Amino acid sequence: MWSGSSIGRRAFLTGTLATGAAALTTGAAGRGVQSTLRKHVYDANVREIDLGGPIVKTWVYGDRLPGKELRVRAGEPVEVRLKNHLPADSTIHWHGLRIANAMDGVPGVTQDPVRPGEEYRYVITPPDAGTFWLHSHGQLQTDRGLYAPLIVDDPDEPGDYDHEWIIVLDDWLDGTGTNPEEVFHHLRSGGHHGGDYDDPCLGHLGMHLGDVHDYAYYLINGRVPEAPRTFTGRPGQRVRLRIINAAADTIFRVALGDHRFRVTHTDGFPVRQRETQSLLLGMSERIDAIVELGDGVFPLVAHPEGKHGTAMAVVRTSGGAAPGPHAHPRELDTCPLLGTGFVATDDVTLTGRPDREHDAVLTGDMHHFIWKINDAVFGEHTPLPVRSGEGVRLRYVNRTMMPHPMHLHGHTFQVINPDGGFGPRKDTALVPAKSAVDAFFVADNPGDWVTHCHNEYHMAAGMMTTVVYT
Numbered sequence: 001m002w003s004g005s006s007i008g009r010r011a012f013l014t015g016t017l018a019t020g021a022a023a024l025t026t027g028a029a030g031r032g033v034q035s036t037l038r039k040h041v042y043d044a045n046v047r048e049i050d051l052g053g054p055i056v057k058t059w060v061y062g063d064r065l066p067g068k069e070l071r072v073r074a075g076e077p078v079e080v081r082l083k084n085h086l087p088a089d090s091t092i093h094w095h096g097l098r099i100a101n102a103m104d105g106v107p108g109v110t111q112d113p114v115r116p117g118e119e120y121r122y123v124i125t126p127p128d129a130g131t132f133w134l135h136s137h138g139q140l141q142t143d144r145g146l147y148a149p150l151i152v153d154d155p156d157e158p159g160d161y162d163h164e165w166i167i168v169l170d171d172w173l174d175g176t177g178t179n180p181e182e183v184f185h186h187l188r189s190g191g192h193h194g195g196d197y198d199d200p201c202l203g204h205l206g207m208h209l210g211d212v213h214d215y216a217y218y219l220i221n222g223r224v225p226e227a228p229r230t231f232t233g234r235p236g237q238r239v240r241l242r243i244i245n246a247a248a249d250t251i252f253r254v255a256l257g258d259h260r261f262r263v264t265h266t267d268g269f270p271v272r273q274r275e276t277q278s279l280l281l282g283m284s285e286r287i288d289a290i291v292e293l294g295d296g297v298f299p300l301v302a303h304p305e306g307k308h309g310t311a312m313a314v315v316r317t318s319g320g321a322a323p324g325p326h327a328h329p330r331e332l333d334t335c336p337l338l339g340t341g342f343v344a345t346d347d348v349t350l351t352g353r354p355d356r357e358h359d360a361v362l363t364g365d366m367h368h369f370i371w372k373i374n375d376a377v378f379g380e381h382t383p384l385p386v387r388s389g390e391g392v393r394l395r396y397v398n399r400t401m402m403p404h405p406m407h408l409h410g411h412t413f414q415v416i417n418p419d420g421g422f423g424p425r426k427d428t429a430l431v432p433a434k435s436a437v438d439a440f441f442v443a444d445n446p447g448d449w450v451t452h453c454h455n456e457y458h459m460a461a462g463m464m465t466t467v468v469y470t
């Protein structure tokens with residue numbers, strides 16, 4: 001339903017997307033508080049998927065790409081059953097949600113993997129409204145098609161817009177004569193070639209921006225540019241775009257022809273609003289932006305930064321021919337804003353002096369494709385200890401020549417800028433080459449939590465460690 005069609009905001013708020021509800025008792029035993037536990041099922045399947053011409057056999061939730069969006073309300077519990085029909089172990093991770101450790105979906109850390117033919121019941125209560133996503137945390141499974149948007153609504157949020165559109169970006173190779181395991185094997189056996197990157201705006205990000213140059217397609221909402229999704233509205237309407245980068249190895253630059261973005265949120269949390277003509281999203285970052293629709297037909301383009309190709313959707317408010325698959329709006333050539341370049345609004349800014357400081361030093365052996373944190377691959381790592389109640393400064397120190405989108409589970413962090421000022425509130429920060437990002441968080445969610453690079457190939461090659469409560 002959400003893919004491609006324009007959906008009135010009211011439809012969501014009246015709950016038309018609820019797929020099932022059952023009364024149950026929550027809260028303290030015997031209090032008899034009535035609530036509803038909305039129930040959802042995510043079947044992890046092998047399916048043939050039409051990307052808008054190319055047909056690929058791949059792994060998806062349900063029978064579509066992206067999987068059906070999970071839409072929940074802040075503070076309300078929701079049950080999701082993962083049914084694993086894959087020929088491999090799997091789990092679901094709820095990216096960006098500060099939920100109970102046992103529900104976090106990291107195999108071998110927070111749960112046993114869900115075996116083929118088995119199912120697993122997750123019950124999650126998302127505390128924060130915003131744009132999130134869910135994806136498998138199994139080895140290289142997100143670079144197949146195991147992902148879906150996860151939107152948390154706040155019924156009290158004013159919502160100064162007429163429509164909202166969910167925009168999911170992806171790099172695609174599965175079922176095109178190769179698959180993620182083959183690509184990973186190729187990288188491990190010395191098939192790595194960076195490709196130089198030199199952009200006047202973004203040169204500081206790194207010498208190269210990705211490791212995988214075998215992507216056959218770049219997709220918006222599961223479609224190639226030759227058969228794009230079309231979003232429709234009326235001139236003058238305000239639309240909230242919820243942009244999610246679900247790619248495994250690709251940073252995207254996003255622009256909408258003849259429009260400006262008014263950015264409102266990064267990784268779900270509100271920021272001091274800024275206007276820009278283009279945006280840059282590292283893997284697993286999200287940006288929400290308001291656009292005021294012009295009159296016409298416009299290309300919404302996501303350029304795979306440092307790579308060849310394009311992803312595209314179409315925004316239509318009147319008749320006329322749709323832009324072709326190679327449309328290149330001039331806005332794409334402006335200097336884009338990065339997620340880490342924003343400033344959180346005061347109400348969500350995490351303040352406080354760190355009681356504890358940890359470094360996560362990122363290094364890589366390009367030739368053998370081994371990526372490490374604090375000189376160890378995951379499994380041989382030394383956990384980073386914290387105590388409940390502490391303020392923690394986690395400094396991601398990047399000693400490599402490429403940027404890494406670093407993600408922390410179970411918490412969200414305040415980005416502290418080099419000058420000591422506040423940046424945005426996030427769960428994933430793109431750390432430029434030969435640079436560092438300071439992430440301040442409050443240790444308020446006990447458990448063993450992973451922090452890792454969201455380049456899926458880097459994570460598979462070891463770039464993950466744990467934060468543990470002692």
Ligand SMILES: [Cu+2]
Nearest residue numbers: 404453455458
């Ligand atoms: Cu990385």
